Amino acid sequence: MKVLVTGAAGFIGYHVSKRLLERGDEVVGIDSVNSYYDPEIKEARLRLLDEANRRTNSGFHFIRGNLAEKGVVDACFAAHAFDRVIHLAAQAGIRYSLENPHAYVESNIIAYTNILEACRASRVAHLTYASTSSVYGANTNMPFSEHRPADHPLQFYAATKRANELMAHSYSHLFGLPTTGLRFFTVYGPWSRPDMALFLFTKSILAGEPIKLFNNGNHTRDFTYVEDIAEGVIRASDQPAAPNADWNSADPDPATSSAPWRIFNIGNNNRVKLTAYVEALEEALGRNAAIELLPLQPGDVPDTYADVSGLVHAVGYKPDTPVTLGVKKFVDWYLEYFGVQ
Incomplete structure (x- = not known):
């Protein structure tokens, strides 16, 4: 298949692109490679994708451009016929949304609209896009389920991602565009963002x-x-959403929609205390951490915990690392990477 991955130079976009090539x-x-954090780590990811392409000869093409510019998106879709679109490009970061909300409007609303329109016009078979567990806000009903309301986000970042989910539903309903939103839970690992x-x-x-x-x-x-x-x-991208399929809707009352639209949590289905996370890091580094305890920050959510039964039911997969x-x-x-001895 030919797959468009937006945000390909990003943390998750790099890993998804690499696995697809392999x-x-x-x-x-496509990626703007902006300076929200050090662009060098993004360039390093792109070099690795070029290496993966040389090994596999699958075909990797990179476009350096801003998805908020409609002409960039239109030119990309005019040049390629995509079987799938995986939209991971976004302005991330909860605390930065308190400083620069306009960046989130540009990247998470305007750019996302351009992608929806391009997918509609070119009749893409399936759009899969990144959402976030932050849409659950201060919900204390654990584990978080897609079948419960998520209408009170605590940060502007989360509000834009919840808007993405609702915008996708309108396109799925009006134009029959199959869409799948994925609520990521605290992603970590190699090649992560420095923030x-x-x-x-x-x-x-x-x-x-x-x-x-x-x-x-x-x-x-x-x-x-x-x-x-x-x-x-x-796995979610490989299996397009279909009208009236079971577990298709994240609406508390799935009967209210027959659109080819669905939302899944992707999490480990396991709550880990932050101090235990630090202990795992201390063990891996062989060093103890000096810890400064501080109060809850504005917009922070105390706890997250994913119900992943929908993902398991639909695509037969559950994260387990x-x-x-x-x-x-x-x-x-x-x-x-940093040459630390």
Whole structure:
């Protein structure tokens, strides 16, 4: 198949693109390679995708462009006939949305609309896109289920991703565009963004600096290893949503919609306390962390926990990498990438 992966230079986009190339798919990647964080790590990911392409000879084409520019998206779809679109490009980061909400409108609303329109016009067989567990807000009904309301996000970032889910439903209903939204739960692993907790913790511990644990370290998270996320994304993409299929709708009353639209959680279905996550990092590094306990930050969610029965039912897959193994793989990558002895 020929697959468009947006955000191909990003953390998850890189892993998804690499796995698609390794199984023989032709991949067109598009990314603006912006400076939200150090672009060099994005360039390094792209170099690895070029290497994967040379090994597999599957076909990797990269477009450097901003999806918020309609002409960029239209030119991409005019040049290629896509069997599938996996839309992972977005402005990420909860706290940054407090500083620069306009970046989220551009990347998560305008760019997303351009992708929806292009998929509609070219009759793409399936659009799979990234959402987030943050849409559940301060929900305390655990584990989080797609079949319960998610209408009170606590951050603007989460609000834009919930908007993506609803926008997808309108296109699925009006134009018959099959769409699948995937709510990611605390993704971590090799090649992660430098602003993510595990990356920051590792950097601080190696520098002998204290790490900051908000909510006094009492957070629990459904940590999900990035390669498990990539596997779930591709399996979901391979099986397009269909009208009236069971487990198709994340509406509390699925009977209200017969559109080819669905939403799945992708998580490890396991709550891990943040302090246990840090302990796994200490073990992998062979060093103890100095810890600074701080109060809950604005927009932070105390706990996350994924019900993944929908994903298992629909595509037969459940993430299962334990935190101790996933953290060890991240540390091995970090030490090698930065040449730490």
